Amino acid sequence: MEDKHQWPLYEVFVRARGGLDHKHVGSLHASDARMAIDHARDLYTRRQEGVSIWVVPSKAIVASDPAETDSLFEPARDKIYRHPTFYDIPDEVKTL
Amino acid sequence: MSAAAPQAGAEALFRYVLRLGDLSLVLGQRLGEWVGHAPALEEDLGLANIALDLIGQARLLLSYAGEIEGRGRDEDKLAYLREQGAYFNAILVEQPNGDFGQTIVRQVLIDAFQLELYERLAASRDERLAAIAAKSVKEVRYHLRYSGDWLVRLGDGTAESHARVQSALDLLWPYTVELFAADELDLKMAESGIAPHLPEVQSAWSARIEAILTEATLRRPADRPHAWHGKRGQHSEHLGYILAEMQYLQRTYPDARW
Numbered sequence: 001m002e003d004k005h006q007w008p009l010y011e012v013f014v015r016a017r018g019g020l021d022h023k024h025v026g027s028l029h030a031s032d033a034r035m036a037i038d039h040a041r042d043l044y045t046r047r048q049e050g051v052s053i054w055v056v057p058s059k060a061i062v063a064s065d066p067a068e069t070d071s072l073f074e075p076a077r078d079k080i081y082r083h084p085t086f087y088d089i090p091d092e093v094k095t096l
Numbered sequence: 097m098s099a100a101a102p103q104a105g106a107e108a109l110f111r112y113v114l115r116l117g118d119l120s121l122v123l124g125q126r127l128g129e130w131v132g133h134a135p136a137l138e139e140d141l142g143l144a145n146i147a148l149d150l151i152g153q154a155r156l157l158l159s160y161a162g163e164i165e166g167r168g169r170d171e172d173k174l175a176y177l178r179e180q181g182a183y184f185n186a187i188l189v190e191q192p193n194g195d196f197g198q199t200i201v202r203q204v205l206i207d208a209f210q211l212e213l214y215e216r217l218a219a220s221r222d223e224r225l226a227a228i229a230a231k232s233v234k235e236v237r238y239h240l241r242y243s244g245d246w247l248v249r250l251g252d253g254t255a256e257s258h259a260r261v262q263s264a265l266d267l268l269w270p271y272t273v274e275l276f277a278a279d280e281l282d283l284k285m286a287e288s289g290i291a292p293h294l295p296e297v298q299s300a301w302s303a304r305i306e307a308i309l310t311e312a313t314l315r316r317p318a319d320r321p322h323a324w325h326g327k328r329g330q331h332s333e334h335l336g337y338i339l340a341e342m343q344y345l346q347r348t349y350p351d352a353r354w
């Protein structure tokens with residue numbers, strides 16, 4: 001049941017500058033998507049934090065179950081060979 | 097100082113710039129009253145942001161006015177130490193906030209006015225005014241997006257929200273006449289190429305407002321002749337209270353600084 005007295009929750013993602021990813025910065029309440037953009041602009045970019053905003057209804061986000069943390073994430077712990085740390089990187093390569 | 101159009105005269109330009117600056121200053125102060133009282137935290141910040149934009153515009157304009165006057169009055173002296181009769185804002189902006197809907201109606205009416213005005217002022221022969229307008233027009237475009245969206249939501253919302261904004265519109269509409277009533281000073285500024293001709297601003301404003309009202313399913317009130325002259329320093333009772341609050345600190349502790 002949706003609460004009629006509370007606007008729906010939106011998650012806000014802000015791109016700090018061109019070329020970077022949108023990063024999750026927080027959430028806010030708004031009655032519709034356009035209002036959510038306005039609020040996000042006023043709340044999260046008033047100190048020049050961004051050049052682009054995404055808002056997503058929080059209820060549209062599907063999250064992993066904390067109860068499954070062990071089975072989802074533990075198995076990766078002892079598989080350090082998946083990290084690309086066993087290669088010799090030539091000096092010429094500045095960033096990888 | 098930038099070169100003002102020579103035939104305008106410093107005194108006239110001073111008064112015209114004060115009109116613009118006072119409009120932003122008084123509206124900014126009014127909107128600031130919502131801080132801590134808005135219907136939602138998000139709106140609290142939204143309104144405060146608009147208020148701060150307006151205070152920022154007022155600072156630029158009043159600083160410029162002080163330079164034109166050339167008597168050593170800076171933005172603070174002009175904002176905090178003038179008497180009510182020396183304020184030249186149209187009286188629409190000093191009208192009380194009322195409920196949130198009434199604030200939104202007032203905001204739409206002024207935002208659309210400032211938008212049309214600044215877009216044209218950006219081409220002013222007065223370089224300083226043109227620069228201030230070019231900077232401010234971006235802010236005002238957002239203000240109108242914010243207020244216009246809200247008016248549509250409320251007007252085309254519930255029966256109660258519709259009734260409230262319609263009655264606010266009926267209440268405030270008569271004050272819009274003053275915005276476009278060109279007096280000698282407005283004409284002089286327009287002829288000097290400093291300011292746009294007000295009838296041109298009015299027709300653009302009218303079309304913009306018409307579109308918003310239609311979408312908001314609101315009825316446009318009939319125009320009536322007006323009998324107030326805030327632009328000449330004759331104000332409603334409300335401005336005195338605004339100034340009493342706004343100027344209290346500077347008058348009680350002269351030259352106080354942060």
